[in-house]
Amino acid sequence: MFTENRIHNVKGDPWRSKTNVQRFKDHYGAKHVVAAQLWLDLHTTDHVPEDLDHPASLSLPYFLEALHFLYRYKRESEREAVFDKSTKTLRKWCWYYLKRIQALKSEKIVFPTHFDTRDIWIMTVDGTHCKINEPIHPE
Helix, strand or coil: CCCHHHHHCCCCCCCCCHHHHHHHHHHHCCCHHHHHHHHHHHHHCCCCCCCCCCCCCCCHHHHHHHHHHHHHCCCHHHHHHHHCCCHHHHHHHHHHHHHHHHCCHHHHCCCCCCCCCCCCCCCCCCCCCCCCCCCCCCC
């Protein structure tokens, strides 16, 4: 992560700098305005999983660490070095925020109740690509 000094070292307004916007996107996978909207949504939603222990308030650093996990999918030991927190803490809060974000799906993925037959809808599905051991059938 970049220090305040590095953030403010770019030319012009540091919050409008293409360099800083790209740095944020490269680290967290989305532009800062998208992350800010998601952060706001987490504060205003009524869709909170019942099985989660609710902290007194949401934590922006833990939220950003969860976004980083989603984007980079680094091992715990690698994230521990980047964020300087224990693997247990990172795991606990990462999964807390992932479950909170996942609970927003009913608000965010909404299709019209009536489809006009003249409309053309195009949809894509993204997936995670990673190595796995091939599942073996028991027989």
